[in-house]
Amino acid sequence: MKLPKRYDPKAAEAKWQRHWAEEGLYRFDRFPDRPIYSIDTPPPTVSGAIHIGHVFSYVQAEIVARFWRMRGHNVYYPFGFDDNGLPSERLVEKEKGVKATDVGRARFVEMCLELTKAYEEEFKIFWQSLGISCDWDEDYSTIDPLSQRISQRSFIDLYEKGRVYRKEAPTLWCPECHTAIAQAEIEDAEHGSVFYDVAFRIGDRDLVISTTRPELIPACVGMFAHPDDERYRDLIGQRATVPLFGYDVPIMEDDKADPEKGTGLVMCCTFGDTTDIAWWQEHGLDTRIVFDADGRMNESAPGYEDLSLKDARGRIVEDLESAGLLKGQRPITHAVNVHERCGTEVEFSVAAQWFIRILDIKEEIIEAGSKVNWCPDFMGVRFRNWVENLKWDWCVSRQRYYGVPFPLWVCAGCGEVVLATDEQLPVDPATTSPPVDECPKCGSVDLTPEHDIMDTWMTSSCTPFINLKWREPGDRLGRFAKVDGETEYLMDLRPQAHDIIRTWAYYTIVKSVLNEGKVPWRTAMISGHVLHPDRAKLSKSKGPGAHSPAATVEQRSADVVRYWASSTRLGTDTMLVEEPLDAGHKLVVKLWNASKFAIMRLEDCDPNAPRELSIIDRWLLARFARAEARARSCFEECEYHAALEAAESFFWRDLCDNYIEIAKKRLYGDEGYDEPGRRGAQHALYQALLGTLKLLAPIMPHVTEEIHSLFFAEREAVESLHVSAWPDRAQEWADAEAEEVGELALAVVEGMRKIKSTAKASVAAPVGTLSIACDADVWKKIEPLAQELSGVSNAKRVEHAEEAGPGFVDTDATGVAVSADLITEGGEE
Numbered sequence: 055m056k057l058p059k060r061y062d063p064k065a066a067e068a069k070w071q072r073h074w075a076e077e078g079l080y081r082f083d084r085f086p087d088r089p090i091y092s093i094d095t096p097p098p099t100v101s102g103a104i105h106i107g108h109v110f111s112y113v114q115a116e117i118v119a120r121f122w123r124m125r126g127h128n129v130y131y132p133f134g135f136d137d138n139g140l141p142s143e144r145l146v147e148k149e150k151g152v153k154a155t156d157v158g159r160a161r162f163v164e165m166c167l168e169l170t171k172a173y174e175e176e177f178k179i180f181w182q183s184l185g186i187s188c189d190w191d192e193d194y195s196t197i198d199p200l201s202q203r204i205s206q207r208s209f210i211d212l213y214e215k216g217r218v219y220r221k222e223a224p225t226l227w228c229p230e231c232h233t234a235i236a237q238a239e240i241e242d243a244e245h246g247s248v249f250y251d252v253a254f255r256i257g258d259r260d261l262v263i264s265t266t267r268p269e270l271i272p273a274c275v276g277m278f279a280h281p282d283d284e285r286y287r288d289l290i291g292q293r294a295t296v297p298l299f300g301y302d303v304p305i306m307e308d309d310k311a312d313p314e315k316g317t318g319l320v321m322c323c324t325f326g327d328t329t330d331i332a333w334w335q336e337h338g339l340d341t342r343i344v345f346d347a348d349g350r351m352n353e354s355a356p357g358y359e360d361l362s363l364k365d366a367r368g369r370i371v372e373d374l375e376s377a378g379l380l381k382g383q384r385p386i387t388h389a390v391n392v393h394e395r396c397g398t399e400v401e402f403s404v405a406a407q408w409f410i411r412i413l414d415i416k417e418e419i420i421e422a423g424s425k426v427n428w429c430p431d432f433m434g435v436r437f438r439n440w441v442e443n444l445k446w447d448w449c450v451s452r453q454r455y456y457g458v459p460f461p462l463w464v465c466a467g468c469g470e471v472v473l474a475t476d477e478q479l480p481v482d483p484a485t486t487s488p489p490v491d492e493c494p495k496c497g498s499v500d501l502t503p504e505h506d507i508m509d510t511w512m513t514s515s516c517t518p519f520i521n522l523k524w525r526e527p528g529d530r531l532g533r534f535a536k537v538d539g540e541t542e543y544l545m546d547l548r549p550q551a552h553d554i555i556r557t558w559a560y561y562t563i564v565k566s567v568l569n570e571g572k573v574p575w576r577t578a579m580i581s582g583h584v585l586h587p588d589r590a591k592l593s594k595s596k597g598p599g600a601h602s603p604a605a606t607v608e609q610r611s612a613d614v615v616r617y618w619a620s621s622t623r624l625g626t627d628t629m630l631v632e633e634p635l636d637a638g639h640k641l642v643v644k645l646w647n648a649s650k651f652a653i654m655r656l657e658d659c660d661p662n663a664p665r666e667l668s669i670i671d672r673w674l675l676a677r678f679a680r681a682e683a684r685a686r687s688c689f690e691e692c693e694y695h696a697a698l699e700a701a702e703s704f705f706w707r708d709l710c711d712n713y714i715e716i717a718k719k720r721l722y723g724d725e726g727y728d729e730p731g732r733r734g735a736q737h738a739l740y741q742a743l744l745g746t747l748k749l750l751a752p753i754m755p756h757v758t759e760e761i762h763s764l765f766f767a768e769r770e771a772v773e774s775l776h777v778s779a780w781p782d783r784a785q786e787w788a789d790a791e792a793e794e795v796g797e798l799a800l801a802v803v804e805g806m807r808k809i810k811s812t813a814k815a816s817v818a819a820p821v822g823t824l825s826i827a828c829d830a831d832v833w834k835k836i837e838p839l840a841q842e843l844s845g846v847s848n849a850k851r852v853e854h855a856e857e858a859g860p861g862f863v864d865t866d867a868t869g870v871a872v873s874a875d876l877i878t879e880g881g882e883e
């Protein structure tokens with residue numbers, strides 16, 4: 055069959071996506087006897103539209119899935135959505151303009167479910183349009199009953215292992231979202247601020263401290279100086295008066311007070327920062343909470359009640375100034391902690407919260423992390439640094455509405471916790487009776503449901519368990535888990551972006567270690583981000599909407615966008631710019647045109663017929679074997695980018711620029727070329743083109759499948775390129791001798807092209823004599839190729855010259871130089 059003149063990506067991509075879906079080509083267990091390769095797909099957070107960063111990282115992981123499928127694995131590649139918790143709540147608040155307090159919890163949760171479902175449908179259609187080869191029958195959402203059940207089961211397991219505790223504790227608090235948050239959810243931001251020098255008093259003496267948080271003065275519970283700081287030695291043990299509020303606080307010494315900073319004297323408030331919390335704990339200080347959950351001052355700051363923190367700051371500065379207690383002020387920029395979901399500066403509050411105890415097992419977590427093969431490997435260092443610097447146990451309770459409930463009731467009489475039974479899961483204790491009628495400890499019948507919900511990471515950290523259907527009927531742990539040396543892994547691959555190493559990767563490792571005593575995955579594939587795309591440039595040339603990923607796929611085709619996503623090394627950030635998109639387009643066109651030419655010459659090719667290969671045919675196959683081995687080892691380490699380079703370099707240089715040119719006349723069966731020679735060339739071309747399609751199939755699945763289906767599928771008796779065997783032919787085709795001779799031939803062709811281009815003649819310009827200067831033993835190797843070299847050079851004769859005289863062109867380090875007498879009549883372009 056002849057290939058159509060032009061390739062229509064829009065029609066072909068839609069056709070193949072439909073076909074793959076109808077055939078269930080990527081269904082897990084379609085090849086149940088093959089070894090399993092399992093992927094812990096990142097469930098995207100349903101908090102708004104898909105962005106180009108999603109495309110970037112999902113495509114990179116999907117390429118790896120396709121590679122392992124062709125390597126003969128039964129690939130488990132599910133798809134999930136992370137649609138529970140705060141991000142989805144904020145989406146509803148933003149899109150519907152309501153808060154849970156306006157419409158009630160039940161209606162609010164319903165609205166969350168409706169809105170996230172609509173987004174998920176849109177996501178799904180989009181992923182399919184990119185050719186993502188996951189198994190949609192294996193999809194899950196983190197709010198679905200299975201995920202809730204497994205998440206609650208994991209919590210109960212941790213509770214029973216003594217890992218869960220509840221306590222009144224200073225907790226990171228977001229005044230915008232009204233909830234406790236975890237250390238992992240805060241980010242640094244540079245904020246402009248002002249350092250105020252404020253005088254405390256002891257007798258007649260001013261004790262000046264510097265602070266950026268004058269509104270926390272009423273929360274002051276002590277003052278600190280460094281033990282070596284001579285200036286304050288006499289004050290230690292005395293009490294100072296807090297300005298404006300008139301009460302006394304103790305003056306103490308502690309190593310954490312920095313003599314170099316400000317006056318060397320600092321105030322300790324409950325709570326301004328983590329140092330305050332440490333002092334509060336170590337020195338047993340009072341607690342003075344001066345603002346409420348919504349960030350408004352309360353009665354502990356008399357005179358400032360109901361003011362926002364910001365307004366209170368202004369008023370307190372004014373009042374300090376008029377009282378003569380403000381001794382100076384200067385602007386500064388400093389790093390502050392903000393909540394990553396909303397950008398609000400975080401505060402601390404004291405409330406009863408649920409925690410998972412982690413600080414005592416940091417070493418175990420680091421050890422587990424060190425057994426994961428991080429790609430690229432510096433991402434493992436990021437993980438380790440994060441865990442080493444942890445200061446908090448994991449606060450897992452959230453004072454929100456849409457999420458997985460804690461599966462428990464608390465006895466109002468004695469505080470005993472009553473856990474749900476496994477049969478009750480998933481359970482909402484607010485609407486379900488506890489499994490016992492009375493408290494097993496004190497007999498009270500007053501068992502209060504826990505109203506807080508769990509942190510979303512409590513559930514998303516269970517994705518390996520959700521994939522494994524952990525402790526469910528049909529539990530897959532035994533099928534999926536693998537042992538490598540001493541280490542047992544739950545799954546093969548976790549792909550994810552680098553910003554959530556400290557959350558998703560970290561919490562998943564914690565859960566796998568605590569719940570199962572295993573490492574979650576053998577390999578963690580960590581991708582980069584897409585940075586500020588060059589909007590002006592792209593939108594000018596492509597019109598508005600060029601930046602929605604769907605519009606980009608529509609304009610550029612899925613294969614081209616996938617090529618762009620593969621054009622950056624794993625873990626590296628990138629931008630959406632034209633060049634790689636153009637390069638991808640060029641490759642699609644060249645692949646089509648080269649295939650069109652080749653297939654015309656291959657119509658009567660029987661891949662299984664006996665054949666004799668010339669040395670240049672053997673050279674082509676050896677070059678392919680080299681490219682394949684390189685691509686394979688790169689794909690195995692998730693280095694899709696280097697794999698693409700190997701495949702492309704073979705295709706452009708070896709196959710198109712050289713082999714096809716050199717073997718053209720033989721393939722045409724031109725005069726002077728015999729039939730066995732033509733058959734040999736056909737065989738090499740057939741294998742090289744089919745192999746190229748296979749190397750590129752993971753990256754550009756549509757155009758490769760289209761070409762394959764029009765010619766190879768029937769001859770190879772396979773239903774799809776994507777479930778055909780990886781072309782692992784290194785053993786069979788490696789050929790050092792052919793590679794050496796092939797490179798000599800290329801040197802001649804190269805020299806010939808230089809001569810013609812210097813003379814501004816076309817590449818087909820006829821030549822009288824092509825002289826090749828080289829040593830006699832080199833000539834022996836080149837001589838058998840004389841016919842083909844004269845063919846590709848359009849030369850009447852090919853001769854050996856003992857020495858390279860004037861007019862010879864040297865070709866690099868091969869020891870070969872060529873000269874040619876161009877026949878100019880009619881040869882000029």
Ligand SMILES: [Zn+2]
Nearest residue numbers: 228231393396
């Ligand atoms: Zn927030």
Ligand SMILES: [Zn+2]
Nearest residue numbers: 465468493496
């Ligand atoms: Zn009780």
